[in-house]
Amino acid sequence: MKRRHFLSYSLLFLAGCSAIAPNPNPTSATLNIDKLRLTVTDVPEPERLLQDYETFRQELEAVLGIPVEFVPVNNQIEAASALRLNQVDMALAGPSEYVVINARTNARPLIGITRPNYYSVIATKTGQNIESLEDLKGKTIALSDVGSTSGHLGPTKLLIDAGLDPQTNVKVLMLGDEGSIEAIATGAVAAWGGSAVDYSTFLNSEEEFPIIAETPPLPSDIFMVNSQLDSRTVAALRDRMVENQERLIAALVEGESTQKYKDSELFEAQDSDYDLIRQVYEAIGEGELIEN
Structure with missing residues (x-):
């Protein structure tokens, strides 16, 4: 598989970066990173990232008080590689992608994002x-x-x-x-x-x-984080995103392909929320996909 050089997109996204406003909702937890590198596992095209997620990127910057940079990936395998090699700090993924990536990287669940009528x-x-x-x-x-x-x-x-x-x-x-x-x-x-x-x-x-x-409601889409982030940074990311979820969801649904998140909510995600996905992979004979 041809590998993408994940850090080759800086020039493309410099134009999308804006001045960072002070975090309006500080918490006791501290962000021990000077920027957040974000990917979306099912959007390989840099142009689509800008089109559908740029408003969200800008709002996330304002909420966190640090720069947020896009890192495009071709698929979930590249997303797993980027997380494992510490080239990405946070990834937005679907439930199936999460369990496959988690098995390969030990990336941690951070924030679940509900999808109305997702069953x-x-x-x-x-x-x-x-x-x-x-x-x-x-x-x-x-x-x-x-x-x-x-x-x-x-x-x-x-x-x-x-x-x-x-x-x-x-x-x-x-x-x-x-x-x-x-x-x-x-x-x-x-x-x-x-x-x-x-x-x-x-x-x-x-x-x-x-x-x-x-089915009952299916497991939610999820923001997962690099396992190398320290616990205080993870707590700060989670707290600030949940506290500012109305702003973040409003910005997220500005994109054409992100309308599925209209009326969504953010919540603290648990790995066990995705056991249903693991059970099905085992039942269809694809258990090796989710083996650590």
């Missing part, structure tokens, strides 16, 4: 004679992308909880967002699993596509 559903098509998950035994289900929390792991957890082995009792086709929707719409598969948002957007008909199961 998975399994739906079928009228005429398939399927009324429950148990009726899917021996049948085919279309899911979205491998590793997607809401489009793969969430629906798989529903199958597991219904007593179905996703490797033997059900044929799972990973068809992506568009392909999986097309498959259920044409009747090519017995069921579809994905996010509640995708269901509402693309299917949204209980009469034609009845939902037969749904």
Whole structure:
């Protein structure tokens, strides 16, 4: 895999850096760093980082009282490498990405960020004679992308909880967002699993596509931090972000791809919040992805 030189973007982001205002909400904990290096694990393009997260970067600077610099990464593997090599201080990641990165770096959970309506559903098509998950035994289900929390792991957890082995009792086709929707719409598969948002957007008909199961709210997206940061700095980051969450969320949803965080809340995250993801990886035979 071609490796990106993580520190080669300084010139690109110098123009985005502004004067740092004093921290408006000081806490007893101290930030023992002179800048914060931030990445977003699913945004590899520097241009998109600027477009969707620049307002958030500026607000985070004001809240913390230190410069915040973007560090683009191509994927979760590069994010893990950057955290392990102390090239990144904080990363925003999805739940699935978090457990994979945590296993490789011991990066610590800092702040969870809720996503309204973030849960998975399994739906079928009228005429398939399927009324429950148990009726899917021996049948085919279309899911979205491998590793997607809401489009793969969430629906798989529903199958597991219904007593179905996703490797033997059900044929799972990973068809992506568009392909999986097309498959259920044409009747090519017995069921579809994905996010509640995708269901509402693309299917949204209980009469034609009845939902037969749904998960509780899925684990939240998360800000994780480099394990080399000292405990006082970690506490200060957590306290200041939570105390100023209205400002930070308002700035975050200025981006086009960040509308999913509208009406979100920040909270202190715990590693155990993500055990559901680990359970599913084990059940689908991908336990090595999350082994320390």
